[in-house]
Amino acid sequence: MEKNTIAEHQHVNDQNNLEENEKNPMTAALQAIGGKWKLLLLDSIRRECPKRFGELRKEMKYITQTTLTAQLRELERDGILTRAVFPEVPPRVEYKLTALGKQLIPIMDALCEWGKLYDENKSKS
Amino acid sequence: MEKNTIAEHQHVNDQNNLEENEKNPMTAALQAIGGKWKLLLLDSIRRECPKRFGELRKEMKYITQTTLTAQLRELERDGILTRAVFPEVPPRVEYKLTALGKQLIPIMDALCEWGKLYDENKSKS
DNA sequence: AGCAATAGTATTTTTTTCCATACTTAGTAT
DNA sequence: ATACTAAGTATGGAAAAAAATACTATTGCT
Known part of the structure; x- marks a missing residue:
């Protein structure tokens, strides 16, 4: 690395x-x-903020735990979300958008709208 | 494939x-x-539309010709841009955003703005 | 005749991403 | 004592994406 x-x-x-x-x-x-998962994760977190690790794992049906952890840690490192560990057993970890992360919300909205357009376009051809 | x-x-x-x-x-x-190059290519094309293959190659300094061709063809296949071949020698090929592609312009604007925020944030830490 | 220019294709190699599997931790419930 | 839980880590490996390199076609220019 x-x-x-x-x-x-x-x-x-x-x-x-x-x-x-x-x-x-x-x-x-x-x-x-960028990357395969980050926008998907952020889109999920912004819809239910804070969000727990396990919920993300259930939603992103095909992500592995290793990858999920890695992606979340990168987003945390880059100041886009925060990671809060609650000292409980079993452990609880919650992820939240930072101010910088929240600035992405309108972009994610627009991207979802565009995704629908793209799908309509695809089915027409 | x-x-x-x-x-x-x-x-x-x-x-x-x-x-x-x-x-x-x-x-x-x-x-x-998604992918490493597509938004970069679209961002470049929308700033000078139509845009020639060679111009893109010069701008995206580190893309290889093979990858550039592949990415552009996928964007064409997906209805995001059009590819026009002019029967001249040396050949000229121009890429343009479609209507669907143009819908991405405000998103690209917003993403660029966010990118600047992100950079400012990074330099603060 | 030989070379330059543009936009490729073909093939192989490397890099980057992602996945599979097993193991960990600590308290709580059985 | 053992099993269970959530949220991991460690390791190895495979697949996908991108890169490196070499090659092509056409025609005007020198």
Whole structure:
């Protein structure tokens, strides 16, 4: 995970730095919420916030526990959600959107709307 | 590419059918515009529409030609953009957003805005 | 005749993601 | 004592996505 060769650093820099050292905001967004599960998880959490680990696992029928944990930890690391561990037995862990995460809500709404359009379009062809 | 085993079909059906045969629109959207490059390509095309293959390749500095072609063809297949070949030498191929693709523009705008927020947030920590 | 330009295709290799399985922890219920 | 619970971790491996490399076609230009 921490390879960090010179070549790799160079690559990352080149990719993020457009003309005058300006980052492409779309690239930034995709780094945070790209991937197979993240938007699905966030969409689920925002509909019932806070949400427990086990509920997410049930909803995302085909995600494995390992992957679910990994994705949630990345979202936490990136400041999009918070993870609260309650010192109970059996354990309870709740995930919530942060302020930054909540800013994604209208985008998720719009994406869902677009998804419906896309489906209608598909069935027409 | 066309494996289509029974198990695989079952899986896809289960994943898309929530309670009463209703599709999750977010899943649909992600199937169309998920992946490492698609939103980046669409974001570039919408800023200069139509856009030529070679321009895209220059902008997406680290995409390979093979991947670029594959992604564009999928977006075309999914009704998000059109591909126009001009019978000239050297060849010219132009990509344009369809009506469905144009519906993504406000979403891409919002995502870019969010990307900036995300970056600010990151530099604060 | 040889080369450049554009937009590819074909094939193989690498990287990234994701999954399967087994194990853990601590208190509570049987 | 043992089983059960929720939310994990550890390890190994497979599948999917993307990349690397080499090749193609056409026609104008030098």
